[in-house]
Amino acid sequence: MILTHIGLVIAIIGIFLMFRGGMMDMLLLVMACTLLGGSAAAQLPALGGSSVPPAPFALVFALARMTLPNSQRWREARGAIRANAWLAIYALYGVLAATMAPSFFRDSIQVTAMRATGPTRTLFDTVPLAPSPQNVTVTVYLLGTVCAGIVAYLAMQEEGAGRRFVKMGVIMAWIHATLGVLAAVLKGTPFDLLVDVLRNANYTQTDQTAYGMVRLTGIFTEPSAYVGFAFGWFVFLLECWLRDILPRRTGPAALALALVLFFSTSSTAYLGLGGYGIIVGLRLLLAPQHLDVRKGLTLAGAALALLIAVCALAFLWPAFIDLMSTILRRATIDKQDSESGIQRAFWARIGIDAFFASYGIGIGPGSFRSSSFVTAMLGSTGLIGSLAFLAHLARAFRPLRISTYCGPRLGRQFGENTMIGAAGGWAALCVLIPAAVVSPTCDPGGDFAVFAAISLALRSLPLPRAAAVAQRPSVATCRRPVPAHSG
Structure with a gap:
């Protein structure tokens, strides 16, 4: 293994935090490394020059932090x-299936190979x-x-960890949005040198354009990866803002990511925004009292401002509106008839075929390339793995808990940690929306695991007395305010 310049920096910081920091510091290092989506921390010549991404590399130091002799977290690892x-069951079953199923x-x-070993003749080579x-x-x-x-x-067990995680998310959102815009606006300038230094992985680095517009990739490998990362943090920060968690920071950061997603010209972004918009709309329709009046006015004002801006652009620059409407149509309505859409549909169907061909057992992770996390999960891990994953998702999201849906008024009785955990649950659920149409494998990703763990950890902490009483009724009772000193 050969460390890159990025890996060397991560190793120095990781070793320092192992002895001077806590588990929350290690988690923040890992999350910061997820910003380097097109980078490599190390190269593996023995495996054909495969790259080790920065986040998994930093995760090694976080795991090592748990095993230090003076660490008190090793005992808590069981929890x-x-x-x-x-x-864990989902992953271990995946390991078992990957070891035995391809031979059996x-x-x-x-199947479509994950990595082609020779020249491809058509889009549908198998x-x-x-x-x-x-x-x-x-x-x-x-x-x-x-x-x-x-x-x-483990990191969420530390005092104030939830709020620190939210603050880190705000910083990451601004960095991610800024890098995406700068890499597009300054394309062809010396800024490209910085981008090339950071995008040092042995992946296919794409610099795409759409109708003369440079697509947003930042320092990620492709637009879909860039917007997929942005979408998860957009949902988390917007959910925090809806619950009055650092609203002056989370609100603007969520807005910045929303604008980046809208102007990304990526069908993945539009699918994510559309799916999440439907979810929020249903929540407001079924329980409008959970949305604070000020939040509602702010959302309405933002929508009105966007409408006015679009109308002004249509009047001052008609060509731009024609361009955006064409891009939106090609990225959404016409996508299924495009060459890329047909290829993705073909890849997705392979997962369904694999599920039935293996009698519901699965043919193992990495056995084929898919274009949907759902079909990749079914085809790779079969019925057992899929049920295990759904159980983890349900446990993290907690669909029957009042705290999952309530707004800031009732949320004050549950406490800040519970509200941050609820935001993490929504983020874990919603990151699967774009993954359902772009993920080539059955790995849900580190962002999903972290958001789910945030929900599991913070919502298992002791609640205030009033909140404990409020958790007993069904979700429908959330329509009535809970007395501050009920009991």
């Missing part, structure tokens, strides 16, 4: 493992199912996702 038990079901189905190095690669990422959840759960 973190129990909290992430269903996710060899040649029984044609190969017979067989074991491959990608089975190992994807299972390692799966285990890393579980470790990220364990580290995040």
